[in-house]
Amino acid sequence: MLPKIGIYKFDIESYLCDFKGNVRLSLIGDYILHAATLHAQERGFGYEEMIKDNCTWVLSRMVIEIFEYPQTNDTLVVETWVENVSRFFTQRCFRFLNQNQKIIGYAHTIWAAININTRKPIDILAWSPEISSYVGDIQNFPIEKNCKIPQVHNDNPVFYIVKYSDIDINKHTNSVRYMEHNMDMFDFSILNEKNIRRFEIMYSMESNFGDKLSFYKQEINPNEFLIEIKKEDVSICRSKIIWE
């Protein structure tokens, strides 16, 4: 049996960085999904095994805290482990280190598994009993895992049509693309002067090619924003973003 914890390294190339030379938060999102994919695949409950049964993993919630952003030529080390598994959800933790083994952040994710044809949840424990043997509360995990994000109050949405680049192999808008759309709602001044310290997102519905979405943003406290993405008045995802 492989160790419960999986460790993956990513080299930060300049073309992966934003205008400040920081790795983009959405790229950290990509690395989270990639590390989760590899960890699950190596242990027999990954995408390739699921798709044989017409199933796939779907990200339901994610919290990311970054204390120090990796920059060009840095290496980001992503550690991940399964924290918990129940019938319809599994929880996975992440710890981020830089090349000097300094802890620079954490993330926590909640996943469901769905049938790709019915889009309905499947029973995870029935599909993969072996996932339970990898559950372990391995590292000290100091960040708040909960994300309860209220409805956003704003009457002036930005409209957006879902395009080719938004859609992934699961034929819906990729979870990380919502993060990019979130980032793109901020002004240059805040992007230039501050970094996102904490990012929370909860996904409640899928969107597909050609869907007309509305993006709503609300500042609830200084440096604290909510963003909601809706399709015809139904919430697709909500985020809470804290800058510092």
Add this chain to the structure above:
Amino acid sequence: MLPKIGIYKFDIESYLCDFKGNVRLSLIGDYILHAATLHAQERGFGYEEMIKDNCTWVLSRMVIEIFEYPQTNDTLVVETWVENVSRFFTQRCFRFLNQNQKIIGYAHTIWAAININTRKPIDILAWSPEISSYVGDIQNFPIEKNCKIPQVHNDNPVFYIVKYSDIDINKHTNSVRYMEHNMDMFDFSILNEKNIRRFEIMYSMESNFGDKLSFYKQEINPNEFLIEIKKEDVSICRSKIIWE
């Protein structure tokens, strides 16, 4: 001295693929830039060396032909070499192979080098005489390198404001983001039924955060399209896209 040709391997993970399971053309664009970056860096004329002198490489033109798209779990092998260098431009070739050593495409790029403060071209041969020693016409190169792309005729542009995710470490819209915006101008039917066989792009001006751009598309022949991106009536980049 390192060999003239550089060989780089990229693993195609599922989250990097489009809704058909094909690697996105824009990702091939990323790999082209990444392979060029590594090749130049290893040979002493890369981004890190240039930035010490306040200079950077800027992509001027690119042609990509793909005969067979890599899919999830494939490995893409990118070979690159410097074909030519003159005072203000250097030309670089790419050959793409799959994991079975089958040639699946080619690309050709033309680069300028600019001072990041004045945004004016610098003399490449004066800056790095050693680049000349790596020039070599190494592989048979069967695709048409020229890209002369005419002005686009269309009176109904799509408008777009340049956002955070568009801007890279050079503080302008990333070359590959224009490719994504190009792809996003096509309907589902053509994206679903065909693949891009040949993609040409020429960059003539930079765009920056907050710029209002207009995207124009014109079908000049069956399966053959032109796209032009303008800022206040000045051309930023033009593309020609052939589907098959």
